[in-house]
Amino acid sequence: MLKITLEAIETVDAIARTGSFAGASERLHKVPSTISYAVSKLEDQLGIALFTRNGPRV
Known part of the structure; x- marks a missing residue:
């Protein structure tokens, strides 16, 4: 069974919005x-x- 946490979703969202792991x-x-x-x-x-x-961007 797949367990995706809210924290994981928030992390992916932050990366997508900022365009980088550092920004997230x-x-x-x-x-x-x-x-x-x-x-x-x-x-x-x-x-x-x-x-x-x-590089630094995703």
Whole structure:
């Protein structure tokens, strides 16, 4: 069973709105490694890449 947390959805939303993991980290007041880990975990659960990483932008 797939368990997607509200925190994961908020993280993806913040990345999409700011265009970067760093921007999402500032917006959510979390360290960048926490943002990266949350996305990696969600991508593993879904079996797809959620973002195309292009340098500092996504």
